[in-house]
Amino acid sequence: MLKAKGLTRVYRLGGEEIRALDGVDFHVRSGEHVRIVGASGSGKSTLLNLLAGLDHPTAGSIETSAGSLTEMPPARIAEYRARWIGMVFQSFNLIPHQSALQNVALGMLFIGLPARERLRRAEETLTELGLADRLHHRPGDLSGGEQQRVALARALAKRPRLLLADEPTGNLDQENSARLAEWFARLSAAGLTIVVVTHDQQLAQRAVHRTLEMSYGRIVRETTHREVGPTAEGRC
Ligand SMILES: Nc1ncnc2c1ncn2[C@@H]1O[C@H](COP(=O)(O)OP(=O)(O)O)[C@@H](O)[C@H]1O
Numbered sequence: 001m002l003k004a005k006g007l008t009r010v011y012r013l014g015g016e017e018i019r020a021l022d023g024v025d026f027h028v029r030s031g032e033h034v035r036i037v038g039a040s041g042s043g044k045s046t047l048l049n050l051l052a053g054l055d056h057p058t059a060g061s062i063e064t065s066a067g068s069l070t071e072m073p074p075a076r077i078a079e080y081r082a083r084w085i086g087m088v089f090q091s092f093n094l095i096p097h098q099s100a101l102q103n104v105a106l107g108m109l110f111i112g113l114p115a116r117e118r119l120r121r122a123e124e125t126l127t128e129l130g131l132a133d134r135l136h137h138r139p140g141d142l143s144g145g146e147q148q149r150v151a152l153a154r155a156l157a158k159r160p161r162l163l164l165a166d167e168p169t170g171n172l173d174q175e176n177s178a179r180l181a182e183w184f185a186r187l188s189a190a191g192l193t194i195v196v197v198t199h200d201q202q203l204a205q206r207a208v209h210r211t212l213e214m215s216y217g218r219i220v221r222e223t224t225h226r227e228v229g230p231t232a233e234g235r236c
């Protein structure tokens with residue numbers, strides 16, 4: 001469960017005010033797969049960053065099962081994000097001089113696991129994502145699709161309650177987008193709670209429960225495709 005009310009984020013740039021988010025009410029249920037669409041600049045990334053606790057709203061509240069994100073002290077927000085939130089970005093955001101295995105293990109640095117367990121989980125997750133023979137490759141020696149799967153492994157190895165993905169196929173070709181879409185569908189079917197910003201029809205058509213459309217900092221349309229099934233694990 002995650003519930004946001006009246007979320008507002010105003011950026012002040014020079015003398016100008018930009019209302020990137022303008023009073024958004026948002027919720028995601030346990031096991032739900034929500035897709036967010038909307039024109040460039042409509043506030044999608046701003047919303048995702050707020051849900052992840054990477055940014056603080058100008059007004060409004062975010063309730064999580066770990067408490068109110070908007071009232072938590074910064075150290076607890078960092079802990080919440082490290083423990084419960086998996087994030088995937090369009091630009092992969094991998095550390096170039098570290099191997100795939102190290103990149104994934106580093107994603108668990110702040111959740112209090114011993115180094116050996118971090119490496120074990122990193123290897124297990126990369127293997128699940130079909131990268132068993134790429135463990136020691138650096139990002140530069142991997143294809144775009146492989147890099148994005150390493151990024152997904154990094155987000156998943158900590159076993160998050162919520163996966164947030166911001167245009168994850170934005171830098172992938174058709175074939176790799178289809179593969180990533182397949183993974184999102186599988187994860188959703190396994191009960192993971194997912195919020196994904198995407199216009200990719202391959203990602204969109206599979207397994208999505210609800211689509212929200214944003215425009216000028218607001219949610220202007222909501223479409224329910226199907227109900228959340230009994231596979232939901234109640235983790236979010
Ligand atoms: N750090 C920032 N400073 C000033 N304006 C910003 C900043 N980040 C985003 N914006 C503005 O806020 C609006 C929403 O941006 P964003 O959430 O990135 O949109 P989207 O992800 O839908 O393309 C845009 O007008 C953008 O220019």
Ligand SMILES: [Mg+2]
Nearest residue numbers: 044045046166
């Ligand atoms: Mg964006």
